[in-house]
Amino acid sequence: MRQGCINILQVCRINIFDYFCTMMKRRNTATQEAVLAVLTSKRRAMSQDAIVKQMDVRADRATIYRILNRFCEDEIVHKIVADDGKQYFAVCIKCDEKTISNNHFHFRCTKCETIECLPTIVEFSAPQNYKVQQMNCVLVGVCKDCD
Amino acid sequence: MRQGCINILQVCRINIFDYFCTMMKRRNTATQEAVLAVLTSKRRAMSQDAIVKQMDVRADRATIYRILNRFCEDEIVHKIVADDGKQYFAVCIKCDEKTISNNHFHFRCTKCETIECLPTIVEFSAPQNYKVQQMNCVLVGVCKDCD
DNA sequence: TCATTAATGCGACAAGGTTGCATTAATATA
């Protein structure tokens, strides 16, 4: 990866956490910063246990969940429930060239067991008088790196 | 509902269970028939506990799950994991005028708390070299009956 | 420096689902 990219990512990460602390009036704690750091560096949808494994700071399970739910409330992270019934969390990337909103497909690779946000918007025509407020769409298969 | 419809549904249900017993070489048991009867009569995606509540025969939780997974193996039922992380099961309807395959959206109504199969096929264009084998797509909102 | 209270750790808990194992009963065959 080019140096430029790393810088952009790092600036981005700092900005998100900064936004979280100042705009959302959250306290600056090592654990919260570490969780966000993992999510932004991996750029994948990750489960609680996967996140903990990547963290340098130790933290309780309940705390991690509380942090993740806080991130969701503040809309810097979104939650996906995969077909294994587990919750996965991914940063809402806004510093990228293309903004990825919440209405996109997710892809679970059965080989590398990762879940990623696809830049593919979910298109549908719901039947008459159905009001769609959220969606949770996961495609399952083999990703480009595993085939 | 017209008498004709009921007849068609009942014939259909008998045929599915008959198919299950003869073609799939499964034994004819009251519990299996009861589970399938609930699913075909409700025509909704139902969770294990919702199914049990509708059953006249009593059966163990583990047994119900084993039956449902057996139905999935034999492809007379399909499984959806909703955004509450729970598994829901729905008959694969083939006796209807329009066949509903597995590649359709599901809709969870937050008011009546039901999950139904929509006749809306999931359309998407996965990125280059991604192989999609299954999907689990749930739209969440308010259904036509609740608004 | 101190007061406020958000954030954390710990334990307990619940829900959902699976598995092992003994028992029951559906089916095929004699």
Next chain:
DNA sequence: TATATTAATGCAACCTTGTCGCATTAATGA
């Protein structure tokens, strides 16, 4: 019909994921 085979079941134990209450810690503002 009687018997053997083994699929299906019931029960208990277990695991995983996620949440909650409560005491404690520490970030923040005054």
